[in-house]
Amino acid sequence: xxxxxxxxxxxxxxxxxxxxxxxxxxxxxxxxxxxxxxxxxxxxxxxxxxxxxxxxxxxxxxxxxxxxxxxxxxxxxxxxxxxxxxxxxxxxxxxxxxxxxxxxxxxxxxxxxxxxxxxxxxxxxxxxxxxxxxxxxxxxxxxxxxxxxxxxxxxxxxxxxxxxxxxxxxxxxxxxxxxxxxxxxxxxxxxxxxxxxxxxxxxxxxxxxxxxxxxxxxxxxxxxxxxxxxxxxxxxxxxxxxxxxxxxxxxxxxxxxxxxxxxxxxxxxxxxxxxxxxxxxxxxxxxxxxxxxxxx
Numbered sequence: 001x002x003x004x005x006x007x008x009x010x011x012x013x014x015x016x017x018x019x020x021x022x023x024x025x026x027x028x029x030x031x032x033x034x035x036x037x038x039x040x041x042x043x044x045x046x047x048x049x050x051x052x053x054x055x056x057x058x059x060x061x062x063x064x065x066x067x068x069x070x071x072x073x074x075x076x077x078x079x080x081x082x083x084x085x086x087x088x089x090x091x092x093x094x095x096x097x098x099x100x101x102x103x104x105x106x107x108x109x110x111x112x113x114x115x116x117x118x119x120x121x122x123x124x125x126x127x128x129x130x131x132x133x134x135x136x137x138x139x140x141x142x143x144x145x146x147x148x149x150x151x152x153x154x155x156x157x158x159x160x161x162x163x164x165x166x167x168x169x170x171x172x173x174x175x176x177x178x179x180x181x182x183x184x185x186x187x188x189x190x191x192x193x194x195x196x197x198x199x200x201x202x203x204x205x206x207x208x209x210x211x212x213x214x215x216x217x218x219x220x221x222x223x224x225x226x227x228x229x230x231x232x233x234x235x236x237x238x239x240x241x242x243x244x245x246x247x248x249x250x251x252x253x254x255x256x257x258x259x260x261x262x263x264x265x266x267x268x269x270x271x272x273x274x275x276x277x278x279x280x281x282x283x284x285x286x287x288x289x290x291x292x293x294x295x296x
Contacts, residue, residue: 001026002101003079007072008092009034012043015095015250020044022101025088030075033066048074060293063286064220072203073217077293080213087213089203089227094166094250105192105244106162106209112244113193114155118148120197124163124245125170128189133180136173136266137200137228139273157194159244160209161216161234163201169254171202174263191247196240198277203227205250212238214294220286224262225269229276233287236277 004019007030012020020027020043027045030053031037040047053061053074060077064070072089079087086106090096115127123138123146125131134146167186203218203226216234218226235243 001082001084002086002088003028003082003084004088004090005072005075005079006030006090006092007032007069007075009067010092011036011039013092015090016043016092018096019090022096025101028075028079030071032071046078048078057293060289063289070218070220070226073220073290076213076217077290080210080294085210087208087210089206089208091204093255094205094252096250100249103246103249104162104207106159106207109156109158110192110244111154111156113190114152114196114241115149115193116152116196117145118150119145122149122195122197122199124199124201127193128165128187130170130185130187133170133172133176135200136171136202137225137269137273140175140270141274152196155194155241157241159242160212160238161201161243162207162246163243164205164207164246164249166205166250166252167248168252171204173266174259177259178263187248192244194241194244198232198235199243200228201231201243203230214291217287217290219283223268224265225273228269228273229280232273232277233280233283
């Protein structure tokens with residue numbers, strides 16, 4: 001079984017309606033306090049009502065809190081416990097293309113282009129047509145060397161994470177968005193590719209292999225760094241390369257954002273992402289609870 005996991009406070013969006021129609025995939029929607037629960041009765045999905053979340057995962061639910069995107073952790077746990085071999089984590093404003101989910105290399109042996117950044121921290125947008133921008137969560141302290149990549153050549157690997165990119169509104173940070181006048185782009189490049197060293201990936205359109213799901217989550221109480229730091233913590237536990245970046249398979253019609261408020265919420269990342277790679281022990285209790293929910 002293959003699963004799609006999201007959380008939302010909205011009625012079924014165009015994106016969720018299309019995800020629900022994907023054959024061979026089971027959609028999990030994690031409800032929040034503001035979600036119009038009744039409107040999901042007619043959608044072909046597994047809807048996780050807040051009362052069910054409290055009943056099955058009380059401790060994890062309390063650690064996450066309400067009215068936040070980190071509720072999707074409960075969907076990840078539920079899909080894992082239901083036996084999903086591949087779990088796709090998506091946002092409700094990313095409209096899937098017809099071929100979404102058809103070019104999955106997770107768990108298969110593939111040969112892909114490999115890059116290495118001189119500082120050991122690779123920006124996945126740096127080798128695409130969007131190289132003038134940078135992926136949300138990339139350390140701003142390293143922007144001056146972001147494009148200093150070396151092409152290593154082709155490598156054989158078994159990807160455990162596949163991060164598909166996105167047309168439309170790209171997932172860049174507020175600084176990048178403010179200085180690029182609300183970009184709307186179609187991303188092109190030579191796909192798929194990987195890297196040696198650290199990188200960033202999000203939870204917006206990403207496929208994760210079952211074998212590492214208990215070690216991956218979107219970190220609670222980390223605001224807009226939740227998926228970025230979750231990806232960094234995962235990389236600290238896995239030998240690289242195990243992540244591939246692939247061509248866009250969704251078009252994002254971005255929900256309304258106050259970009260200045262986004263900037264405020266991203267400040268912790270600008271201050272702490274470099275140090276979080278060395279010590280993220282403050283999140284150990286949350287990780288232990290999350291993993292226990294997966295494996296019990």
